[in-house]
Amino acid sequence: MNVSEQLLEILKNEGVKHIFGVAGDALNPLVDAIAKQDVIEWIGVNHEGNGSYAAFAQGELGDNFGVCASTVGPGALHLINGLYNAKKERSPVIAVTGQIPVEHLGTNYHQEADLKKIFDDVCEYQGIIRSPEEAPRVILRAIKIALNHQCVCRIELPADIAKMRAKNQDFVHKIFRSNSVILPQKEELDEAMGLINNASKIGILAGAGCRDAKAQVQYLSMKLKAPITHTLRAADIFDHSTKNVVGLTGLIGNPSGYKAVMNCDLLVMLGTDFPYTNFLPEKTKTIQVDIRPENIGNRCPVTLGLHGDIKSTITSLGSICDEKKDDSFLKELIQEFDDWKKSNDQKADPSRDMEPLHPHIFAKTASDIASDNAIFTIDTGTAAIWASNFMNFHSDRRTIGSFNHGSMAVGLPAAIGAQLQYPDREVWGLIGDGAFNMSLQDFSTAVKNNLPIKIIVFNNSQLGFVKIEMEEAGLAPNLDALKVNNFNFAEYAKLCGGDGIKVEHAKDIIPAIEMAKKATQPFVIDAVVTNAELSLPPKIGFEEAKGFGLSKIKEVIRGFNGEKEQWENIKQEIEAYFD
Template sequence: MSKRTGEIMTRQLLDWGVKHIYGLPGDSINELIDDIRKEDELGFIQVRHEETGSLAASAEAKLTGNLGVCLSITGPGAIHLLNGLYDARGDHAPVLAIVGQVTSTSVGTDAFQEINLERMFEDVAVFNKRAESAEQIPDLLNRAIRTAYTEKGVSVLIVPDDLFAEKQKEEGHLTAPGYFRPNMAPAQEDMNEARKLIEQAEKPVILAGKGARGAQEELLSFAEKVSSPIILSLHGKGLIPDNHPYCLGHHGQIGTKPAYHAMKETDLLILIGTQFPYPEFLPEGVPGIQIDNKPENIGKYYPVTAGLAGDAKDTLHNLTSSLTGTKDTSYLKKQQERMNEWRIALQKEKREEKTPIQAPQVMYQIEKNMKPGAVVSTDVGNVTVWTSRFLPFIDQKFLISGQLATMGAGLPGAIASQITHPDKQVLAICGDGGFSMAMQDFVTAVKYQLPIKVIVLNNEKIGMIKYEQQQMGHLNAETDLGSMNFAKFAESCGGEGYRIETFEEMETKMQQAFISDKPAVIDVCIEDMAPLPGHIDYASAVNYSQYIIKNFFETGTMDLPDMKKAVKRMF
């Protein structure tokens, strides 16, 4: 029996475990839309902007490890997909984009909305093919999905819209659905070299990332065996509880002071499941061990001495079993004492009771309302620092645009999280700059009755850029944003809106919003303050001082509060 090619594709997607697709209908994808419409098991999530669709697909893939799927028309719709697809590429998330094209007889004729899709997607995709005939499509779809899983990247399948409508037999295709994961283990000589380095080290430190997810128990057992503190990459937030005695928090520009000093003093760096891309924050002249299941990643950002190409869970288990362990815990205890002091300082900052409200105070209120197992989708900017530093995770899950660091990812991530995990509490924490880049899709949350809570830190600034300009010694330029009441916007979308302007009203309104079972925006007016790093290097301090001087001569005022904090964190 013959079926429409689009109908065959929908069944294939279901066979691969796909439950829904993010996108917008349009004239070069409408034939497939009609087949999706008829398939009750395959949901279609209509977004208001294709970028939201691709960012949501990327977020779902990061959160679950499963394929995220989005679609668009050719031309403008396809162009809108790019940001979310590059986000997936940067964070190694398996995503499939099905992109319509003008009819097969019109390809190459400069038809309305036609662009060279293959050329446009070439850089972002690990699989990038246009179907020439309907008979090719089922096999191409299987190859696209398998490649996305294998390469942990973006696959793009381009189909002229008329081909979806052509009928063909469902049987007789060359390929089948299914991806079979390899079981990789390090070479024994590499394990021996790693064991030798560990047993010689007196001050080892672990830097762990998202590649260690699923290996938390093995990670902690290994850290205990070698008496090593654990520093987390941003993607690794939530990997172990933030209050765990072995945890030193994050590293880099968003990092903690204890993490900075531990890196400075270590005599062995152990990288586990991370591609930490900031070599200036890593030690110099110190041997390194790296565990990664992609051999091409080993040594990519740090000149490691021993590379262990294998799964983090099995590799850590085998490595721990082969070690005799150490009785000297002095280095670990020194770092733990520093971290305890750091945590006390953060608690004091979070619990201050004053207006204007500061971002750490908001994080404290979120902490009190956040449930176990919640999913937190964080936007990019100052909000990244406030969330990673001041919002402690126990068993919550964290979503962020990491390598690409695109603003506007917070809301799409929350939409995807709530669709994927309907029974979990889902939060988006955004700055006013990031939220305003994607806020039109708050309507999508309302339409699908997704009870997400969007906390907007509203300082009417592009705060991170303002701080970066100051850190470079420049005067601020074009970082002010217009005033916006996001609570009223949320109400106009049919959701709930809560505007918080003083400290006294924050606790009550925050509780009201979290109790509600409707999508809500919590618009918190905060003081503009710089997200100073845990440790400030000399060059940054000098440049910041230059900004202070220039600002004084331009305005007659001295921006001193942040500078006082900066001096404290230098020592």
């Protein structure tokens, strides 16, 4: 057994089924070892960055860690963005990177890169192997930290050591996985009880840290008559059908979710490091519960911090608090949320046949037709707006994306990783055309592995979210810089060996979504949509209004000066709004 085979054995012992990567020099011994067994499958991708996104998806969705691999310097550098996404989403991932032979390190050798320095900011631990004797210990330590800290760790395997005879095999053992609970002290829980009992209008802001505590948070909400506002990452925990949920807050939130947070007299933040301070109250009394104490008070002043896991802490807190009688605050916001949902249903009705089409019709239709345990990979940009506002992630549905890192091009590779991990579940990707162009080279990887992923590409020939950013900043959109030159994505899917359909008419949307659902091979819906759809935050402050107004004035002036594209943009926005 050589060191590469020892590494593979450890990964097999921990339940790893896939390694995503691109083969080459330093990795060749590991790839050779994979070929000699049938437990772990090598998933060759066309770009290492897509491999790291796929590994992120597996770490995010399951109870294990994802694994990606690359050869020396250049290949390793391609992993960075997907790994940084895993770091920000707190998804356990192991990155195996090759390295030039040890004897050449520090000599500016061909393809040499100081990977330790490069990966310092993304990895919580780097197991750098410099001898066969230490290999099993640093490999095991990297996996242990990745799992128990929910983070990214790297294992560096130099080309010469990869082929050496393995040592210290007797040290190899199963990884310890902690299931411990953390509970605040009784005095702290009593203080929280006092704050809750003395409050009349309580709002709950719930994040992804509540994933294993949905029932407990719901019980607390019902006892305290407290509306639940959720973060984007928690949209598949506190879905639109969950009792007492009033929606999302933040830049792409809705009014009732915003008001529940801003108009309460006690805010209870649960398992969230919600970053948008403009959407958090400045003077409201706040209780924040988090498993990571460094998050407490990170975004707004906190009256009381509770260090604990959400499930245990909320179970204890819910048992000692008085039940509230006045539910007027809750009822008002539930009614507003219901009205907002009905309004969105009307906006997303396929009878609205303006062309190019309204993008949210595709999102709503996919939500209506997809299975109850579907997985949705949502790319960064306007795709996230249409998904969060017009889809319902009820039942056992899951959503993943680059919600904290905000990187484009996560949708397709994450769908590949998700479908490999869950071959019996529907996997849908909602992706903007800009993001799809960044990652489409690995659609052929989905074809090669017979993965029936369903991809909706919002084809508006523009970087739509960047346009919104420009307008909010008071700039007239630079339409040349925003333009995306697209080809027929459905034909591309067929060229790769998959299937697809281009949709330009509203009457074809439902049939196309149903075709994708039934497809047994990778399927692309090329959704030709308008780039003029407006998306506004739940509350527009003076600065936002000023920026948007200035942007429109500048667009009109440019139109008067002969820029026809600016006139066309204004015309389409008016048509999209009033259609």
